[in-house]
Amino acid sequence: MHERNLDFEIPMTRDQWHEIGRSARALEPSGFTWTESDPDRIHVLMRDEEARGLWSRFVSDDDVYGAHERELAEFVFNDGRPYAHLKAPPAADEPSVTDEEEHSMAVGQEDWVRRKWDYLMEQSGIHFERGHIPGDVW
Numbered sequence: 001m002h003e004r005n006l007d008f009e010i011p012m013t014r015d016q017w018h019e020i021g022r023s024a025r026a027l028e029p030s031g032f033t034w035t036e037s038d039p040d041r042i043h044v045l046m047r048d049e050e051a052r053g054l055w056s057r058f059v060s061d062d063d064v065y066g067a068h069e070r071e072l073a074e075f076v077f078n079d080g081r082p083y084a085h086l087k088a089p090p091a092a093d094e095p096s097v098t099d100e101e102e103h104s105m106a107v108g109q110e111d112w113v114r115r116k117w118d119y120l121m122e123q124s125g126i127h128f129e130r131g132h133i134p135g136d137v138w
Helices: 014-026 053-057 099-124
Strands: 004-007 041-047 069-076 083-086
Touching: 004 099, 014 041, 014 099, 041 099, 053 099, 069 099, 083 099
Parallel strands: none
Antiparallel strands: 004 083, 041 069, 069 083
């Protein structure tokens, strides 16, 4: 699997981003981390109970005692144009994963990340309807 970016195609102010960051910090048990020392990134972690299909083989770190989650993405502020940086789990390439399985995992990861983004936006009280916000407002 390859790392890649997923553009959310929405503008956002720094204040809105910080509100989302504070929500992420409050939702840490739901698989988010955010700190004011690294304010432009929100880390998104998949937990054991969320892992489906092949992802269940890659969520926990075998070499870390008590690890039951893996960071699969970062939400990045990107000067007001947020995107998700999708991370590839180690060993999710051939021969351990076939091309078809890799494609299925990539599609599942993108869907999962979009749902996490939507959930975080909803929990922070920030709501966007694509196409309803003029770009020059922000």
